[in-house]
Amino acid sequence: MRRLAVAVAVIALVSLAGCSAIGGGTADDGAADGPLVEAGDPSANATDVTQTVRIEVGEASAGEEWESVAVTYPRDRFSVDGAQHDAVEYGVDTNGDGEIDREFNETDVSGVNNNAYSYALTLETGYTLAEGDVIVVRYPTIDNPSEPGEYDVEVTVNGAQNETGTLTIEE
Numbered sequence: 264m265r266r267l268a269v270a271v272a273v274i275a276l277v278s279l280a281g282c283s284a285i286g287g288g289t290a291d292d293g294a295a296d297g298p299l300v301e302a303g304d305p306s307a308n309a310t311d312v313t314q315t316v317r318i319e320v321g322e323a324s325a326g327e328e329w330e331s332v333a334v335t336y337p338r339d340r341f342s343v344d345g346a347q348h349d350a351v352e353y354g355v356d357t358n359g360d361g362e363i364d365r366e367f368n369e370t371d372v373s374g375v376n377n378n379a380y381s382y383a384l385t386l387e388t389g390y391t392l393a394e395g396d397v398i399v400v401r402y403p404t405i406d407n408p409s410e411p412g413e414y415d416v417e418v419t420v421n422g423a424q425n426e427t428g429t430l431t432i433e434e
Contacts, residue, residue, distance in 0.1 A: 298429070299318060299418060300315070305430075307408060307411045307432050309406070309407045311404055312403075314402055316334055320392045324424040327391065329391075330386055331385050332421075333383035333419045334400070335418075336380045340410075341406065342380070342405070343377045345375070345377050345404065350403050350404075352399075353398070353400040353401070354398075355397065355398055363399050365390060367388055372384060373387050392421075398420060412432055
């Protein structure tokens with residue numbers, strides 16, 4: 264009886280391990296073929312840096328109109344200044360080649376909100392997101408932290424899809 268219980272436990276563990284490997288991955292997988300967030304200048308203390316976010320649309324956002332994207336940096340590390348609607352670049356890579364295929368402009372932005380460590384775009388794009396689309400946002404007014412290191416950055420699409428990626432700041 265004891266051997267049977269051990270055998271059942273081993274089979275259950277192997278089954279669970281196999282299931283967790285299927286479709287597994289990391290948060291950085293949501294960034295398509297690159298990092299989730301990337302700094303134009305990754306140097307410590309760099310100011311007014313354009314940082315680019317690339318997030319692959321998943322089940323949570325697919326089939327919905329693209330209405331918002333929010334990016335949150337570690338509090339007290341990064342400084343996020345306000346940006347004019349026309350200074351923020353954003354669009355969708357629809358075919359996975361790394362280039363924006365569907366561009367939008369300031370007329371599609373209903374709001375750009377920021378605080379000391381995050382920004383959020385509220386949009387009226389009329390564009391329906393498809394699973395596998397890659398949303399690309401370039402925000403121009405971010406000050407990097409004074410200390411080099413790896414920092415977790417959270418990106419949220421339409422309030423439904425969250426991904427966390429690592430941004431490396433160098434000396």
